[in-house]
Amino acid sequence: MAALLVAGPVAALAAPESGDLTLAAVNDDxxxxxxxxxxxxxxxxxxxxxxxxxxxxxxxxxxxxxxxxxxxxxxxxxxxxxxxxxxxxxxxxxxxxxxxxxxxxxxxxxxxxxxxxxxxxxxxxxxxxxxxxxxxxxxxxxxAPDPEVDFSAPGYEPSEFDTVSFWPSVHDPAGLGIASYRWEFGDGTTSDEQFPRHRFAADGDYTVRLTAWTVDGRSASAGRPVVVRTHDVSIDRLSVPSTARVGQTVGVGVDLRNTRYAENVEVRLYRSGPFGYEQVGVGTQPVPVKAAGRSATFSFDYTVTADDRTAGKITFRAVAAVLQNRDALPADNELLSTPVRVS
The missing domain is CATH 2.60.120.1090 (Jelly Rolls)
Structure with a gap:
């Protein structure tokens, strides 16, 4: 018996028995x-x-x-x-x-x-x-299906100082291609560029949305959250005595300014030596948010050595680092003291 082809939404094929002839498709002509x-x-x-x-x-x-x-x-x-x-x-x-x-x-x-x-x-x-x-x-x-639209958002929390790059992942399964893009950044600004770069003016939770149109007008959109947080501490002052003597323990104060968010901060203290700066202390503590003009202090003790007297002076260097977050402006996290004369 010959195989029978059934017309309809899906035509089912009966397997022909050995030696049978296969009939031509019902829509052969x-x-x-x-x-x-x-x-x-x-x-x-x-x-x-x-x-x-x-x-x-x-x-x-x-x-x-x-x-x-x-x-x-x-x-x-x-x-x-x-x-x-x-x-x-x-x-x-x-x-x-x-x-x-x-x-x-x-x-x-x-x-x-x-x-x-x-x-x-x-x-x-x-x-x-x-x-x-x-x-x-x-x-x-x-x-014809709508285009497939997605994009990559930053994998970190950008700050108000960062310029963020966005990369679309857009495909037209119908094969006609993508004609245009429209980005909405959630802060009232937009862009028609394919690969935009954007800077958010203030901290906040934003929804970035991309809409893409095909050459024949089909469209689709995708949105992703972008969280903008500006973490920033800075060293305002490094307090040291003007003079010291061998064997004397002197106090060194590192004043930190923080007006954004409460942070855990590590401060490392270095002193100058014949081969560069050597670490002489490290401290970690919570730094609360303080009004402008007010600071949090990290206190260190240092005992002056004979090598310091040979050099004739000590210069201290303090470096601060935000531990759980990325500091938006790390350039102001380092400060040198005035030289301390050693006798």
């Missing part, structure tokens, strides 16, 4: 084009016994194995046709007979990209698809 109903539509046909009928156009691809479909939309809109496997050719026509066809669109063999075009309401479109080396072909027709 132009006149037998399978009508496409509601979208999305998918149909499988066996190409192993299909043939190209006499007078069939070749358009951008020729094949000895082809099948036909017809589609008459009730509304005007963009549609996308494709095949599985994706290497068979697809040609789209209008017309009522083989000798009166007008080509609308054509994808060659191994063209891979989907066939996307505007289907006008009430117009009948004929689809020819096939490939000599395909045993089966799955034909698909659907409304």
């Amino acid at each position: 132009f006149a037998a084009a399978l009508p496409v109903g509601a979208l999305p539509y998918e149909n499988v046909q066996d190409l192993s016994a299909a043939t190209a009928e006499e007078g069939e156009p070749t358009s951008c691809f020729g094949s000895t194995r082809t099948v036909w479909y017809s589609y008459t939309p009730t509304t005007t809109g963009m549609v996308t046709a494709g095949t599985g496997p994706d290497y068979p050719g697809i040609a789209v026509y209008t017309g009522s007979s083989l000798d009166s066809l007008t080509e609308v669109f054509c994808r060659p063999l191994y063209g891979y990209a989907p066939v996307t075009f505007e289907a006008r309401a009430g117009t009948t479109y004929l689809f020819r698809t096939g490939a000599d080396f395909a045993e089966q072909v799955t034909f698909r027709l659907d409304v």
